[in-house]
Amino acid sequence: MSSERKFICVSCPLGCGLTVTLDDSGEAVKVEGNTCPRGESYARSEVKDPRRVFASTVRVSGGKLPVCPVRSKTPAPRGKLFDIARAVAGLNVEAPVKIGQVLIHNVCGTDVDIVASRDLEAAKF
Numbered sequence: 001m002s003s004e005r006k007f008i009c010v011s012c013p014l015g016c017g018l019t020v021t022l023d024d025s026g027e028a029v030k031v032e033g034n035t036c037p038r039g040e041s042y043a044r045s046e047v048k049d050p051r052r053v054f055a056s057t058v059r060v061s062g063g064k065l066p067v068c069p070v071r072s073k074t075p076a077p078r079g080k081l082f083d084i085a086r087a088v089a090g091l092n093v094e095a096p097v098k099i100g101q102v103l104i105h106n107v108c109g110t111d112v113d114i115v116a117s118r119d120l121e122a123a124k125f
């Protein structure tokens, strides 16, 4: 017996309402409501392997600022976001930090890296 799931596409600000028809095994067999191909791939991914970009800050020692913004280099599995938040909360990096610098490789075994979102110079004493 097939079932339906409904989403709002978050791939662009238009926010199209998507309806995904699933077969008995949970596979997406039909996507409706999308007005471009990105909506279809978003819907299929959301059903099979939902992911989100993770963003937060980490503590920095010896920097001009005490924290540095970070994000996941690629979208991370939604079910791992709390574990990733805990891992990032426990991190303390030394300044200087370079934008794009990998601060945690393969965070929580997700194959996703946590990278710095900005440069952060060392403090001058």
Ligand code: SF4
Residues within 6 Å of the ligand: 009, 010, 011, 012, 013, 014, 015, 016, 033, 034, 035, 036, 037, 038, 039, 040
């Ligand atoms: S389906 Fe296409 S147009 Fe609609 S919100 Fe998604 S990306 Fe934007």
